[in-house]
Amino acid sequence: MSAEEGIARAKEYFDAxxxxxxxxxxxxxxxxxxxxxxxxxxxDINGLSIAEHLGKTIAEVLPEAAxxxxxxxxxVLDTGQTAGSAEFGARLPGNPDEIRYFLxxxxxxxxxxxxxxxxxxxxxxxxxxxxxxAANAAHxxxxxxxxxxxxxxxxxxxxxxxxxxxxxxxxxxxLFGYDREELIGQTVEKxxxxxxxxxxxxxxxxxxxxxxxxxxGAGKELFARRKDGxxxxxxxxxxxxxxxxxxxxxxxxxxxTERKKLEVARAQxxxxxxxxxxxxxxxxxxxxxxxxxxxxxxxxxxxxxAILSNAQAAQRFLSAENPDLNELREILADIIKDNKRAGExxxxxxxxxxxxxxxxxxxxxxxxxxxxxxxLMRSNALIKGVKIVTEFASYLPSVRGDRTQLQQVILxxxxxxxxxxxxxxxxxxxxxxxxxxxxxxSVIVSVQDCGTGVIEESLEQLFTAFYTTKVDGxxxxxxxxxxxxxxxxxxxxxxxxxxxxATFSFVLPVLD
Numbered sequence: 001m002s003a004e005e006g007i008a009r010a011k012e013y014f015d016a017x018x019x020x021x022x023x024x025x026x027x028x029x030x031x032x033x034x035x036x037x038x039x040x041x042x043x044d045i046n047g048l049s050i051a052e053h054l055g056k057t058i059a060e061v062l063p064e065a066a067x068x069x070x071x072x073x074x075x076v077l078d079t080g081q082t083a084g085s086a087e088f089g090a091r092l093p094g095n096p097d098e099i100r101y102f103l104x105x106x107x108x109x110x111x112x113x114x115x116x117x118x119x120x121x122x123x124x125x126x127x128x129x130x131x132x133x134a135a136n137a138a139h140x141x142x143x144x145x146x147x148x149x150x151x152x153x154x155x156x157x158x159x160x161x162x163x164x165x166x167x168x169x170x171x172x173x174x175l176f177g178y179d180r181e182e183l184i185g186q187t188v189e190k191x192x193x194x195x196x197x198x199x200x201x202x203x204x205x206x207x208x209x210x211x212x213x214x215x216x217g218a219g220k221e222l223f224a225r226r227k228d229g230x231x232x233x234x235x236x237x238x239x240x241x242x243x244x245x246x247x248x249x250x251x252x253x254x255x256x257t258e259r260k261k262l263e264v265a266r267a268q269x270x271x272x273x274x275x276x277x278x279x280x281x282x283x284x285x286x287x288x289x290x291x292x293x294x295x296x297x298x299x300x301x302x303x304x305x306a307i308l309s310n311a312q313a314a315q316r317f318l319s320a321e322n323p324d325l326n327e328l329r330e331i332l333a334d335i336i337k338d339n340k341r342a343g344e345x346x347x348x349x350x351x352x353x354x355x356x357x358x359x360x361x362x363x364x365x366x367x368x369x370x371x372x373x374x375x376l377m378r379s380n381a382l383i384k385g386v387k388i389v390t391e392f393a394s395y396l397p398s399v400r401g402d403r404t405q406l407q408q409v410i411l412x413x414x415x416x417x418x419x420x421x422x423x424x425x426x427x428x429x430x431x432x433x434x435x436x437x438x439x440x441x442s443v444i445v446s447v448q449d450c451g452t453g454v455i456e457e458s459l460e461q462l463f464t465a466f467y468t469t470k471v472d473g474x475x476x477x478x479x480x481x482x483x484x485x486x487x488x489x490x491x492x493x494x495x496x497x498x499x500x501x502a503t504f505s506f507v508l509p510v511l512d
Contacts, residue, residue: 024123026053027109033058033073036118045102045125047094065090065102072106073119080116082107087126101130155253158241163187163204166248175255177227188251193225207249213239224253232257307335363511364399364406366435366445367392373410374433377418386418386429393435396443397510401488409481409492413447413504416478420451420502438507442490446505453496462494481506 024042026035035053043050046062058073059066068088076083083106089099103124108116149156149169155176158167164187168180176183176191183190188204189197224234237252314331374388381388414431421429431449438444454462462478478492485492490508497503 022124024121024125026121026123027118028058028073028121029118031074031077033070033119035061042123045094045100045123046092062090062092065092069104073121076106076108076119077116080108080110089130100125100127102126152252155255157183157188157191157251157253158248159188159251160248161246163189163201165190172253175226175253176224182227191224191253193223193231196223207238213237224255233260307339311335361400362403364401364403365396366399366406366443366508367396369403369406370410370433370435370445373407373414376411377414380415381418381431384418384422384429385424385427386421386431388414389430389432391432391434393437393443396435396437399443399488399508400511401508402484405484406488409484409506410445410447412478412481416504417447417449417451420449422451424451442507442509444505444507446503448497448501448503450497450499450501453500453502454494456496 019039019041021039022041024045025037025039026042027037028034029036034055034057038050038053040050043053046053048061053061058069062069065088068086068090072083072086075081085103085105087101087103089101091097091099103126105122107120107122109118109120111117146167149158149167152169152171155172155174156167156169157165157172159165164185165183168183172178172183173180189200192200222234222236223231225231233256235254235256239250239252241248241250314328314335318328370390370392374390377388410433414433417431421431428450431447434444434446434448436444436446482492485506485508488508490506492504492506494502494504
């Protein structure tokens, strides 16, 4: 056999091997990588004939796959080294609607000068392997998902777009009393009281039209129904999931029966505490007015005595032959003035003693609130020889609060200040009431006496319930004053003056 015959026979053997190996083989010539040879296996994979490949560049035959392949082919030509195996996915001319996956390996083909002049390619179709891996991963993911549902502390219900139940967990069985076989395939309305079902179907339809994670029925009371027909309050969270090309909805359902009971009990306890506080506050106001009984009687007796005297004088004028009408007008004007004075005192006493519902929403000027209290203290201060001086800020921002409660605080501080100066020498008893800005966001009211002051060790306890420095005191006045101020988002404090006496102050936030 001649050399030429040997080469020809070797080529026949080589071509036969290429046609029967279960892999695609091609030789790509030149720097533009034209097909110089391709076996039928690879041609069939591409969906073209062998003739449709030969002489064409890889970019012409496989435009989508070329972007993954050409850079690696160039590296083989430039370096003369074999490129390691790589996986890629692409759409091929024979089936452009499907992505197929391949494992390729490129090696240099050397010319007579020992330099790379072409690239050999070996390609294996791994699409089925990829699909099997994806299926296994999906099964594993689904198994993990089911395990996660089983371990969830809430009842979990998975339903499709039509509301058909696809999956439930053990907590759902425990909470509703159904076996899961009784729920799978049923609509979620099986778990809802009948009276809510028509509206729920509409809500469910609108949700699946634009699904997004959210709590169900925000701001509403939601109820579910057990197998035995009993209803119970629930919280429900909805989340859309993509599964097998369609959207499903997973609902997390939590029984809030015990929490609702606790909320009702807590609300009742808060209401009872509020009512007790109001009763105690009212009792303290009545007690404070009791301390002013003598002075209030004097405050009312004065205008009543004046009314009587003026009425008697008017009678005498009327019995005269030619009464002076101007004098009578002046007498009647005095009677009206004294009547208003007595009426204002009574009205203020009724306002403080009355059991009105607290309204901490009134817009108040503290200068005016204090001015309304001072007439009730006037006679008491005169009897005890105390001079009350006011130093009001000319411009004081308004606060929001309850007028009666704040008047109670001021009255309590005035009474305490007056009591603290009972041993002052005559003419030295001055009680100063001040208002002022306190920074940019609050105002301060202070009552300064010139009495004996407070023992330093007692300053921390003054506003504690049942603590008192008075022999006959109950120890509730300052404690309630502190509670009222704190309910108005403020704070109250006490300090001794540098010379003598003490100052009690409270700070309240101004309106925005």
